[in-house]
Amino acid sequence: xxxxxxxxxxxxxxxxxxxxxxxxxxxxxxxxxxxxxxxxxxxxxxxxxxxxxxxxxxxxxxxxxxxxxxxxxxxxxxxxxxxxxxxxxxxxxxxxxxxxxxxxxxxxxxxxxxxxxxxxxxxxxxxxxxxxxxxxxxxxxxxxxxxxxxxxxxxxxxxxxxxxxxxxxxxxxxxxxxxxxxxxxxxxxxxxxxxxxxxxxxxxxxxxxxxxxxxxxxxxxxxxxxxxxxxxxxxxxxxxxxxxxxxxxxxxxxxxxxxxxxxxxxxxxxxxxxxxxxxxxxxxxxxxxxxxxxxxxxxxxxxxxxxxxxxxxxxxxxxxxxxxxxxxxxxxxxxxxxxxxxxxxxxxxxxxxxxxxxxxxxxxxxxxxxxxxxxxxxxxxxxxxxxxxxxxxxxxxxxx
Numbered sequence: 001x002x003x004x005x006x007x008x009x010x011x012x013x014x015x016x017x018x019x020x021x022x023x024x025x026x027x028x029x030x031x032x033x034x035x036x037x038x039x040x041x042x043x044x045x046x047x048x049x050x051x052x053x054x055x056x057x058x059x060x061x062x063x064x065x066x067x068x069x070x071x072x073x074x075x076x077x078x079x080x081x082x083x084x085x086x087x088x089x090x091x092x093x094x095x096x097x098x099x100x101x102x103x104x105x106x107x108x109x110x111x112x113x114x115x116x117x118x119x120x121x122x123x124x125x126x127x128x129x130x131x132x133x134x135x136x137x138x139x140x141x142x143x144x145x146x147x148x149x150x151x152x153x154x155x156x157x158x159x160x161x162x163x164x165x166x167x168x169x170x171x172x173x174x175x176x177x178x179x180x181x182x183x184x185x186x187x188x189x190x191x192x193x194x195x196x197x198x199x200x201x202x203x204x205x206x207x208x209x210x211x212x213x214x215x216x217x218x219x220x221x222x223x224x225x226x227x228x229x230x231x232x233x234x235x236x237x238x239x240x241x242x243x244x245x246x247x248x249x250x251x252x253x254x255x256x257x258x259x260x261x262x263x264x265x266x267x268x269x270x271x272x273x274x275x276x277x278x279x280x281x282x283x284x285x286x287x288x289x290x291x292x293x294x295x296x297x298x299x300x301x302x303x304x305x306x307x308x309x310x311x312x313x314x315x316x317x318x319x320x321x322x323x324x325x326x327x328x329x330x331x332x333x334x335x336x337x338x339x340x341x342x343x344x345x346x347x348x349x350x351x352x353x354x355x356x357x358x359x360x361x362x363x364x365x366x367x368x369x370x371x372x373x374x375x376x377x378x379x380x381x382x383x384x385x386x387x388x389x390x391x392x393x394x395x396x397x398x399x400x
Contacts, residue, residue: 161358179276185273186241188279190232190243190281191278193258194257195257197216198217200377231391232244235396247261261280265278280369280370280372281372282373283374284297306387308351309352309372311354314329314360314361318358327363329363332367332370339394340353346390350390372391
């Protein structure tokens with residue numbers, strides 16, 4: 001007689017649960033040891049800052065994302081290919097020095113594995129290594145005799161101004177008298193700290209984007225340099241002598257762009273004591289998750305689409321301690337407010353409100369130094385060029 005062993009359903013369920021749990025533990029352990037933990041995706045989507053400028057990349061600064069990924073890999077790691085068991089064994093046995101205790105300590109404290117090896121021969125190399133860390137070179141340090149060359153270069157690292165500054169802004173009094181332009185020679189200097197900034201592609205006249213950089217180009221015929229040329233011509237047509245400097249301040253080192261443009265400013269000021277106004281032309285940028293549309297960033301003037309503009313003022317507060325030489329931001333703000341008001345008086349809606357940031361943007365060189373965002377990543381080069389005609393007209397009406 002054949003006997004059948006009866007297994008209870010509860011026993012089967014118990015065995016199934018244990019098997020699943022064991023498989024899960026083994027799988028997660030393997031992913032953790034292989035350096036490829038499970039990603040839980042983005043925890044939230046911040047929509048509060050979707051319309052703020054200078055938010056081309058994620059809200060989290062690259063430096064903080066780097067530290068998060070190193071310290072909490074199970075939560076912050078990006079989705080990567082897990083690789084096979086053989087690659088894991090190879091990584092453990094060959095690629096890592098198993099005789100170094102740091103190899104094993106790095107598993108529970110993985111940020112130790114990414115600690116940079118700083119040179120120990122002289123101070124210059126140490127400073128260079130520190131400034132090369134992603135994002136950290138863009139933070140202001142406490143005031144010191146040496147300015148950090150990369151401060152201001154990454155504009156998205158600059159914060160909105162403090163509540164104290166916001167109160168002072170409300171009390172700025174702007175008179176209606178025109179700005180006096182003294183001296184013989186060029187009166188306005190137009191330049192570009194971020195020379196390679198470009199606009200939304202026009203299918204009828206496309207440009208070659210810089211390698212792996214959206215909205216940037218090495219072709220100055222399609223960057224903000226062309227906008228500076230258009231503005232310079234429009235001002236000259238109105239009898240205002242202009243000097244347009246086309247120096248590529250991003251060449252070689254983006255993080256030093258403002259330091260390089262400052263040298264250009266000093267050079268031009270030494271050459272021409274007639275310079276009374278300094279305009280750094282940029283183009284605005286929006287977070288890639290922004291719900292804004294191209295129509296939101298243009299106005300219709302004379303039946304044509306014209307890119308909106310925005311004047312930016314830096315207070316020099318910085319992130320920590322500020323700059324050793326701060327701008328007289330209230331005087332610069334008077335120029336910014338006067339120009340913004342005139343633009344909207346002549347062409348309603350063309351100018352956004354003046355935007356205040358904690359950076360400096362080389363505005364300490366003069367009390368008539370401003371940064372103007374002409375158009376954005378939502379507008380085309382042609383729409384930004386059209387704005388220069390109306391911008392020049394407004395400038396001509398606030399100077400004498």
